Amino acid sequence: MPPSAMAAKRALEDRAKTITPQTDPIPQPLISALYAESAVLKIWTVAAKALGSVTPPALYPEYTGKDKSYVYRALDFWTSGFFPGSLYLLLERQIRYPSFYNRDSASDNGNPLPHRLLLQHLCQWWSANLHQNAAKRDTHDVGFMIAPWAIKAWELHRDPKAYGSLVLAAHSLASRFDKRVQSLRSWDVCHTKRYSFTDNSKDFLVIIDNMLNLDLLFWVARETGDTALYEIAVAHARTTQKHHIRADKSTCHVVNYHQDGTVKAKFTHQGYSDESCWSRGQSWGILGFMQTYEWTNDESFLQTARELADYFLEHLPEDSVPYWDFDAPVDASCPRDTSAGMVACCGLVLLYKALREREEETAAQHYLDSALRILDGTVSKFMTPSPAKFGVDLSETDLTTFPDNEPAKQPGTLTILPSKSTGATTRVANGASSFLKCPETILDAATVCNYEFASRRWADHGLVYADYYFLLLGNMLLDLGLVSR
Template sequence: MIMAPSIGVPSKRPLEETLVKSPAVNGSAHQDYGHQRSKTRQRRSEGKAIPQALLNALYSESAAAKLWNVAYKALGSVEPPTLYPEYTDKKDFQYIYRALDFWTSGFFPGSLYLLLERQVRFSSTANSGVKPHPLQLQHLCQWWTVNLHQNATIKNTHDLGFMIAPWAMKAWSLHQDSQAYCSLVLAAYSLASRFDARVQSLRSWDVCYTKRYSYDDPSKDFLVIIDNMLNLDLLFWAAKHTGDNSLREIAIVHAKTSQKHHIRPDNTTYHVVNFDVETGLPKSKFTNQGYSDESCWARGQSWGILGFMQTYGWTQDPSFLDTARKLADLFVSKLPEDNVPYWDFDAPVEEASPRDTSAAMVTCCGLVLLYKALKDTEESIAAQHYLDIAMRILNGVVTNYMTPSTPRFKVDTSASTVPTYPENLSEEQQQHGMLTVTVENLQGGLTTGHSLGKYAETILTGATINNYEFAPRRWSDHGLVYADYYFMLLGNMLLEMGLVDVNDLDW
């Protein structure tokens, strides 16, 4: 049984030395990519071609313009953002914001960094359209993350991976950002402080309240949710970069515990397992966001697929690969005809039953990692099968749940002419125009500017945060920041794996 480590900066290498260490590539969806930059740019597409319509959606100018336009609104503020987009209202699909210490705060800047990565690593001379300059994007990324570094010290939640990793791992891999590195390491130790050697797991929630139950005494209850599998990536990353193997051991032990207690014999998943603090054994298993305690909440299943695939990528333990495959096969077997999952696979299906595009996109990322793990083995046919399913799910999402507005980048040249000396400077030597966004509004006219009023601010809709009958509040059928994040992440994963040729993209 692994014991909880003492938490602190590892002494195996000086911190200054680790700050300049070249990043290493592993199987994580958040892995470091920088040192393969030149190879990736030259790589041609592998495997069966991805339909052009899906490429047009994944790498659309509209998606980039929506991210840019939301981000740019904060640029004129006297201080960097302290509120972060989470979900949209149902009327106008405008973002509702949450405080910087809320668990979803890392996803929007994570999407900005994914957009920056496309510009820095995957841009092609053939993609010469109007777009933000990489330095502009980098500034926005940094502006939106200045106040997020402080989250690395939080020790009352398991969500450090969600809050820090989406943006900080990219800041490190793209720019060797030392502050991002330090925040990643600090966040990993904050997360590791929640490990309990008796339970052999990281505590997810300290307390939990619904209209049906209340858990308010951490000395009696030890709550672990399937979502926690996604935060292990942070521990593996920090272990690799600091040399502190105890972080890796905690991640593996937690994954083994979830493997044992969160997965039912039929390969569906429990959302929450409550362990006895003294014995380390489960006391109860229930839901906090699904239809019922014994139902299969769709996003919980997707967290399991991607989480176990990330863990497999770091460990190469075949049991984690096998678990991810079983969860994925179950997920696929429950899909409706249009391949967009309902919010819970066991909830009654009616005309107004909510879907969950966030579960769809998380699963797509997991399926692509399954393809990556199997494509060069004797199971290459199965690998292609998983990739094909991912594209079927993506097709269902973009066909039915991409928001309708199509903003595009434009250059405003009205203020580009300035007095010069000498007076006969060529056009190329004059100031360039300002980058703006143009969108067709509901009346069919064109609106231009950085703040375009009420058009859908997310790339996708059709997401469901929580539709549990006894939840304190129910949200469904809306845009959601992490649905968009995993949509963007999927696109970058396909580029990294050589499944998309950048010369075929119009961005």
């Protein structure tokens, strides 16, 4: 990274640590939801199914079916990094905010939580097979596959293999940069019932989602001093800024370029129409440009993020939970997208942080309040129930000892117990083949794709990256000191 940019970023980081929030406390119901034991339990219940397996997981959760249980995808699918990323976010809470984590997540009921070492084992177990994705050069999604867990693995316990995978993944991603287009290619192929692209010599497809993969390039550029990665990330952001954003500050999902860099066509792959504003695409833009601003301190990226955020907020319904597309006809069957809301919330919190650093207090507070409104609407309507809680099985803690009067016992076994409200009496041990049946995601009402010409449509379900950004939001608020530790 150029020395000036690196110095600016470190100065911003140092300044952020000295900022004392002047906001009213975050409402307790939102704190209780963000750091609920039930949220930890849902992630743990899915993760613990892999305990004792002969090799690490090869299939990864993506979305929930009609029974609210996860449907899994192959390890090279673009969403594979989010579930281990969620595990690492929980581990980060234990390591960086242990007093808060133990107090607010568990002690109200005196319940235990997964031990830090066991949680770290599951983090590494669930990511063990994902290192191979770092070498993939056939997709821009290598950032999503690697960064959510590998950056935390390095920052929290200096995992050298994770560091190596991050560096390799960044160079794999950078291999997709075209100097003529000044952009990273997103997809090599793309199919719907309406169109099909298969020839890279004729089409250069770029999606707004790709903004989220720039963080990987910036991170590795800082760690290794590779200025080329930094320059590629900035160039891609500027090209996206120029061609994906409409005059009214809504975003286009896909831009197809000629090989000389001129625009060939603009259309959607997951939204309502080519001219509509797909809500998650807009949220990818908000968070992506804010991350880019944090790395570069370039005012234009901050301004772009604000404009995208303002459009997003102006088009929210009364309850602040976005519909899947801001231009789709709204009726009883129109699906929401809680994942769009959670991604946007993370971007809004970064806007709050940036504007506080600039001493623009009123504007900063506006974006924080807006994030909390989206969060409130989401948890009020679409946070899934849980009939279970953590417990301890003490039945096998008495062992024969010498001397005979030895008072010590083995620790109990972490279990999942029915909540009192369920009226159930069966205790279910962690790792058992059967367990209390409850929705496996923290949030519901997400939408993968509802485009009418899509090869397949998914709507109104739980979604692994909705939960990931929900947990990330909680960690961001802790990091900014907006929640008491």
